[in-house]
Amino acid sequence: MVVNRMTVHQDDIEKLAELARLRIAPEAVAEVTDRIATILGLVDQLQSVDTAAVEPMANPLDAVQRLRSDAVTEDNRREAFQAIAPAVENGLYLVPKVID
Amino acid sequence: MHDLSVAELAHALRSREFTSTELTRHCLQRVRSLDPQYNSFITVDEAGALAAAARADARLAAGEQGALLGIPLAHKDIFCTMGLRTSCGSKMLDNFVPPYDATVTRLLRDAGTVLLGKTNMDEFAMGSSSETSFYGSTRNPWDTTRVPGGSSGGSAAAVAARLVPLATGTDTGGSIRQPAAFCGITGLKPTYGRVSRLGMVAYASSLDQGGPMARSAEDCALLLNAIAGLDPLDSTSSAHPVEDYTAQLSQPLTGLRIGLPREYFGDGLDTATGDRIHAALALLEQQGATLVDITLPHTELSIPTYYIIAPAEASTNLSRYDGVRYGYRCEAPRDLHDLYTRSRQEGFGDEVKRRILVGTFALSAGYYDAYYRKAQQVRRLIRQDFLDAFANVDIIAGPTTPGPAFGLGAKTSDPLAMYLEDAYTLAVNLAGLPAMSVPAGQADGLPVGLQLIGPHFDEARLLNVAHQLQQVSDWHRQSPGGTSA
Numbered sequence: 134m135v136v137n138r139m140t141v142h143q144d145d146i147e148k149l150a151e152l153a154r155l156r157i158a159p160e161a162v163a164e165v166t167d168r169i170a171t172i173l174g175l176v177d178q179l180q181s182v183d184t185a186a187v188e189p190m191a192n193p194l195d196a197v198q199r200l201r202s203d204a205v206t207e208d209n210r211r212e213a214f215q216a217i218a219p220a221v222e223n224g225l226y227l228v229p230k231v232i233d
Numbered sequence: 234m235h236d237l238s239v240a241e242l243a244h245a246l247r248s249r250e251f252t253s254t255e256l257t258r259h260c261l262q263r264v265r266s267l268d269p270q271y272n273s274f275i276t277v278d279e280a281g282a283l284a285a286a287a288r289a290d291a292r293l294a295a296g297e298q299g300a301l302l303g304i305p306l307a308h309k310d311i312f313c314t315m316g317l318r319t320s321c322g323s324k325m326l327d328n329f330v331p332p333y334d335a336t337v338t339r340l341l342r343d344a345g346t347v348l349l350g351k352t353n354m355d356e357f358a359m360g361s362s363s364e365t366s367f368y369g370s371t372r373n374p375w376d377t378t379r380v381p382g383g384s385s386g387g388s389a390a391a392v393a394a395r396l397v398p399l400a401t402g403t404d405t406g407g408s409i410r411q412p413a414a415f416c417g418i419t420g421l422k423p424t425y426g427r428v429s430r431l432g433m434v435a436y437a438s439s440l441d442q443g444g445p446m447a448r449s450a451e452d453c454a455l456l457l458n459a460i461a462g463l464d465p466l467d468s469t470s471s472a473h474p475v476e477d478y479t480a481q482l483s484q485p486l487t488g489l490r491i492g493l494p495r496e497y498f499g500d501g502l503d504t505a506t507g508d509r510i511h512a513a514l515a516l517l518e519q520q521g522a523t524l525v526d527i528t529l530p531h532t533e534l535s536i537p538t539y540y541i542i543a544p545a546e547a548s549t550n551l552s553r554y555d556g557v558r559y560g561y562r563c564e565a566p567r568d569l570h571d572l573y574t575r576s577r578q579e580g581f582g583d584e585v586k587r588r589i590l591v592g593t594f595a596l597s598a599g600y601y602d603a604y605y606r607k608a609q610q611v612r613r614l615i616r617q618d619f620l621d622a623f624a625n626v627d628i629i630a631g632p633t634t635p636g637p638a639f640g641l642g643a644k645t646s647d648p649l650a651m652y653l654e655d656a657y658t659l660a661v662n663l664a665g666l667p668a669m670s671v672p673a674g675q676a677d678g679l680p681v682g683l684q685l686i687g688p689h690f691d692e693a694r695l696l697n698v699a700h701q702l703q704q705v706s707d708w709h710r711q712s713p714g715g716t717s718a
Contacts, residue, residue, distance in 0.1 A: 146590065149590050149593050149594055149597070150590060152593050152597065153548060153552075153577075153589050153590060153593040154552075154555075154570075154573045154574045154577050155574065155577050155578055155581070155586055155589060155590065156574050156575065156578045157586075165586075165587070165590070168587060168648060169587065169590055169591060169594070171648070171649060172540060172587070172591050172648065172649070173591070173594065175536065175537055175540060175649060175652070176537040176540050176541050176591075176595075176604065176608075177537075178533075178534065178537045179534065179537050179538065179541070179604075179607050179608060179611055180603070180607070182534065182607075182610075182611055182614070184607060184610035184611060184614070187610040187611075187613050187614060188610070188613060189606050189609030189610050189612075189613070190609050190610070190612045190613035190616065191439060191609060192425075192439055192469070192665075193425045193439065193612075193616060193662075193663065193664055193665020193666075194424075194425060194426060194471065194665055194689065196426065196469065196471070198468055199468045201465065201468075210332065213332040214332055214558070214559075216332070217328075217329065217330060217332065217558075217559045218557070218558050218559055219556065219557070219559075219562035220562075226557050226558060228557055228569050228572060229566050229567065229568050229569050229571070229572055230568070231568075231569050
């Protein structure tokens, strides 16, 4: 298998990390960039395949989303769900102040 | 006791040779004494197991007959268990105690199984060696300097070491079959949609599928019987009729046509492993099967296709871990952005972050058509290869892995080398097909797995072929040294 190293730059990786809400330590950026470039080089093999007439396949059975009847079926379990949250108050999830 | 099959255990429980409580205590004792060398469990629930065993004993005493009633099992730590920590091998979920059960968990609880605990795995099921777990590597019972495979390595090791007769696993790109091969056990990845994904922590939702891991095809069939079927709570679960997967086990193989893809027997295959596969195929031939050379021309593209689609779906699925509603939250966040970013940075391991970044790339503006859409198109070509092949053969067979279990740490520094481990298993997930790994003896003292691949929803045929092989071979009965206690 021929693996080309795709051109991807450190600032591309930093932008992706920002989009994914991940932070890469400054000393690790070069290594992460190198590894991601290698993986993207691997997947670049796909570019040589002629797929002009091929419909994309999202589900291996080509199944479509099944819909259920529009009826209330779930109990309200807010307390059980919030019991595992890092911080809640009066039924609300707490996060740092967003607007000053 | 720990060498008996599930059918034998169930018979012994029904005929009062021993109780589920005695059997459970025996398994728990084995976990306590043997598992420190394997690290196959993340959580052992002694009190819960003994309570479940007492309930099973009461049901048995009342004359109930269930095939799995009173049988101990372990769940991969990806299946939500209400009230019992479900970590998915990640620091992110180290404190996560689910407020609900996965459908698989619920069905097996109702069937009267006894849950011993939760097994180790690669973090978020992303890996082929069980080395990316936050809880440390699992070790292969056949050679504790080697990996058990992954991501369901804890389940495979626990079954191989006879700590537990049955375990669940999940398979997104080979995560049931590859560890089953490395540990010398039998594992089945069902057709996509055959088993509910509700409550199974999501990695790549169009590929993920749960299934049984056990010592024999018959035991796998008994477990599949309990978990297969439509789940109204999983909109991708299938309404295709469920069979009794034990019904066809004894059918002779006369006239069976087995396709051997030439792409699975090429340069990448270890010679000793290939020899074991040919020996197993010869046994099937002796039973009346015909071996047919076939081709799956897009096989080489399954790795790049998978490493677009799986990370893309993972980057979407894992966006839910934000430090707000459950799971890990960083200390003293400065603001909301810092809360999100630092919780994810500190909560996820390196391989998970790598896949999130690749997936984010494949889905980002300007790259979507060239990568994600392209991969979805090639995915259809890969599936078509199999559909074309199944026009001429009943099943497809080949090696599960290119070689036997590798050493701990041997591939952790090179993600691509690790990805190549899955060269023979990924295409099955992309095509949504059922497939098994069945023990086929050993190469240099390490287990080799024969992979059997079937048409959609033909799990019964795969189990039949595997069971027939296990009637004329004893590979599935061989156990690693050091497990007698």
